Amino acid sequence: MTSSQPEQDPKALQAIYTQALTLRDLIWKDANFNVPSTMHQYEALKAKLTAIDKFAKGHLPIITYSNYDLIGSRSSARLAVSQMCAYIDAKFVEHTKEPDIQSVAGPVVNFLLMLPEYGLTIRWGVAAAMLSSLEVITNKKLAKLNLDNSGEFDKRLNRLNTALKERGIEIPVLLLSGLYKVRSKVVHEGKEPTSEEMATIFDILTSLHEKTK
Structure with missing residues (x-):
């Protein structure tokens, strides 16, 4: 460690x-x-x-x-x-080193098979993974810009969004407001997101990835 x-x-x-x-x-x-x-x-x-x-x-x-x-x-x-x-x-x-595919595939399959026992779905699992990835990406972007990465996730994402705006890069406000709601729903309440909410998560991920390369 x-x-x-x-x-x-x-x-x-x-x-x-x-x-x-x-x-x-x-x-x-x-x-x-x-x-x-x-x-x-x-x-x-x-x-x-x-x-x-x-x-x-x-x-x-x-x-x-x-x-x-x-x-x-x-x-x-x-x-x-x-x-x-x-x-x-x-x-x-x-x-x-990066784990090989075989060593990862087994735990992933077991994880997905485990979800229904707790009333969770594969869609929920994918959404939770995307939201976790979004948090990691946010932290990495803040570090790249030498910005403070303390505080709750919404504060960190707002901080990143403000910094990006100053550089002429804008993430739609409606996407951000929708993201906070779906993150609470998925991560804290363990509820499955709708198709529209899945699209919101993916759009934010795509926007950050494409606009901040």
Whole structure:
């Protein structure tokens, strides 16, 4: 595990990462896992991570819990813990080489087959992947422009949009407003996006990709 910030403790990060992965695997395998217990563990890991990396807070969602909506609560918990693992992996884990297709295909298929057990669809999985990609792209574009990448996702995307406007590059405002709604729906509520919402996500991705090369 490596870090661009030398003052960070690799052993502490490794411990957080290992615990987060263990928690993620557990709650994806157990259909009836205890949400309050998961929330407690997640918040503890989140506190440790943000103590090391102050920028992590804006990337880690809050688990929404309701005793009257356990399916939604479990979906929220799975997404939050998975997001934490993805954040640590993307920022701190050094990957020496690209994985071969065969090593990736199996987990992807298993993931897609797992979704229906939790009331999720392949469309939801694709949307969640695109939204995660959009967040990564936003962070990379901010870094390329030497801009602050702290804060919640909508603030970071607005910051990027403002910077792009100053450079004569504009992303349609209607697309951005629609994106915030669908992101909350997919990522935080675990609901399937409509065809129009899928188009909004893809249009934003395409716009960022094509206009900021």
